[in-house]
Ligand SMILES: *[C@@H]1O[C@H](CO)[C@@H](O)[C@H](O)[C@H]1NC(C)=O
Ligand SMILES: *[C@@H]1O[C@H](CO)[C@@H](O)[C@H](O)[C@H]1NC(C)=O
């Protein structure tokens with residue numbers, strides 16, 4: 001108990017602004033009297049389940065808030081293992097609550113099977129608890145160990161060209177390199193760090209597959225939702241695929257002019273040549289592969305510097321754009337509690353991340369922003385996650401996560417694409433002297 005009090009105090013001191021203090025709540029198993037339940041009408045049963053889930057909702061939300069606060073702090077002090085231990089402890093309580101709720105919800109089997117009731121979807125969602133359902137303590141500890149080892153390896157520093165680099169610093173260096181040999185050498189050096197992760201990763205996946213099989217055998221309830229979900233994703237992918245193939249072929253063809261020796265027109269694009277650590281974004285290629293050579297590539301960096309932009313200001317632009325689409329403005333606390341740039345001399349996580357703290361409208365971003373076109377885009381992407389959190393904040397806890405990762409990833413991207421258009425950039429004063437005609 002003392003442990004909790006100390007760490008809560010610590011969090012409060014660190015964030016004097018407007019952080020709320022939370023007590024650790026209980027998640028108690030609730031016994032269901034099935035005889036009584038069967039005498040109720042469906043409507044009454046729904047009411048009954050709703051009242052139970054409402055109470056759990058309050059408690060799990062509270063635990064989610066405490067856990068997220070701790071997680072946020074952990075990211076800011078990567079070298080502080082006591083913060084990680086505190087977070088792990090909260091996660092354990094949070095997960096065990098998820099599990100208790102899943103077990104209680106499963107007792108309403110007749111409602112879960114009844115496709116006429118609306119509470120069914122909520123009951124089904126309570127079952128999606130992943131490995132929180134694991135009963136075997138040995139396996140649970142093993143998975144925790146594997147995860148934290150992989151995290152540690154991921155953030156290990158390495159030396160390249162006599163410079164010490166961490167994963168979060170690689171991208172900026174990579175983006176500035178020109179020679180394919182340098183690109184390859186840095187890319188290889190960054191990926192070499194991760195090699196010891198392979199064994200841990202395959203062990204973790206094996207355990208998770210085992211769990212998935214177990215869950216399937218004991219619990220067929222989520223099968224219907226999964227099949228439907230897969231069908232939708234597959235259909236969307238088939239619709240998109242022709243465009244994706246054309247775009248890929250076009251980029252490859254343009255790049256083959258730059259690197260005739262290195263790119264073959266019927267082979268994949270070597271990943272290091274994309275100048276993106278994960279080969280997923282084309283921002284550094286834009287200036288070389290745009291279709292109209294008489295158009296200059298758009299580089300917002302100099303304009304933002306000329307306008308004396310701060311990192312935070314990009315987020316204000318993004319927020320205003322969302323509001324202009326009649327979407328929701330971020331709450332004031334967002335500006336106080338987010339971290340918009342790298343804190344000097346601190347070993348902290350930098351990968352752009354949007355946090356839903358699940359309570360008090362507390363949403364935040366942690367990002368080591370730089371004043372570049374790429375980060376202008378990424379800020380809008382992250383603000384898309386925040387928008388998603390704000391839109392679903394009044395829903396029951398179990399609906400407040402994306403049903404599918406791709407959906408929440410896409411919100412900010414759709415909006416960022418619009419903001420990167422010359423018309424818009426001109427309107428907000430970041431693009432001068434740019435003309436679409438020869
Ligand atoms: C919610 O937490 C409170 C405070 O710890 C506890 O009294 C209550 O029994 C909990 N509710 C459930 C359903 O576990
Ligand atoms: C973590 O790093 C900071 C600054 O880099 C240092 O002041 C602090 O003592 C370190 N903490 C631990 C637990 O190593």
Ligand SMILES: *[C@@H]1O[C@H](CO)[C@@H](O)[C@H](O)[C@H]1NC(C)=O
Nearest residue numbers: 112113114115116117120224
């Ligand atoms: C609902 O369940 C009934 C009985 O199990 C079944 O006949 C019907 O097709 C189901 N409807 C939907 C929309 O799934």
Ligand SMILES: *[C@@H]1O[C@H](CO)[C@@H](O)[C@H](O)[C@H]1NC(C)=O
Nearest residue numbers: 103133134135211214215218
């Ligand atoms: C864990 O135990 C609970 C309650 O005994 C049971 O309902 C559940 O199916 C078990 N989960 C797994 C993954 O074995």
Ligand SMILES: *[C@@H]1O[C@H](CO)[C@@H](O)[C@H](O)[C@H]1NC(C)=O
Nearest residue numbers: 160161162163173177179182
């Ligand atoms: C390696 O470091 C030196 C000294 O900092 C620098 O001049 C050179 O450009 C670097 N090489 C590459 C490929 O970045």
Ligand SMILES: *[C@@H]1O[C@H](CO)[C@@H](O)[C@H](O)[C@H]1NC(C)=O
Nearest residue numbers: 303304305306307308309429
């Ligand atoms: C940016 O700051 C410089 C130096 O402080 C100042 O001279 C300039 O007018 C500022 N530019 C804008 C657009 O505010």
Ligand SMILES: *[C@@H]1O[C@H](CO)[C@@H](O)[C@H](O)[C@H]1NC(C)=O
Nearest residue numbers: 323324325326327328329391
């Ligand atoms: C803006 O959103 C609100 C509520 O979300 C809605 O009532 C209103 O009609 C919307 N306005 C426009 C112009 O779409």
Ligand SMILES: *[C@@H]1O[C@H](CO)[C@@H](O)[C@H](O)[C@H]1NC(C)=O
Nearest residue numbers: 017018331332333334335336
């Ligand atoms: C945010 O911080 C400012 C001062 O920096 C303060 O005036 C304001 O009340 C804070 N807002 C919230 C919501 O905490």
Ligand SMILES: *[C@@H]1O[C@H](CO)[C@@H](O)[C@H](O)[C@H]1NC(C)=O
Nearest residue numbers: 302303306430431432433434
């Ligand atoms: C745009 O053109 C005007 C007039 O030619 C010039 O003064 C200004 O510096 C240019 N701005 C940029 C960002 O190049």
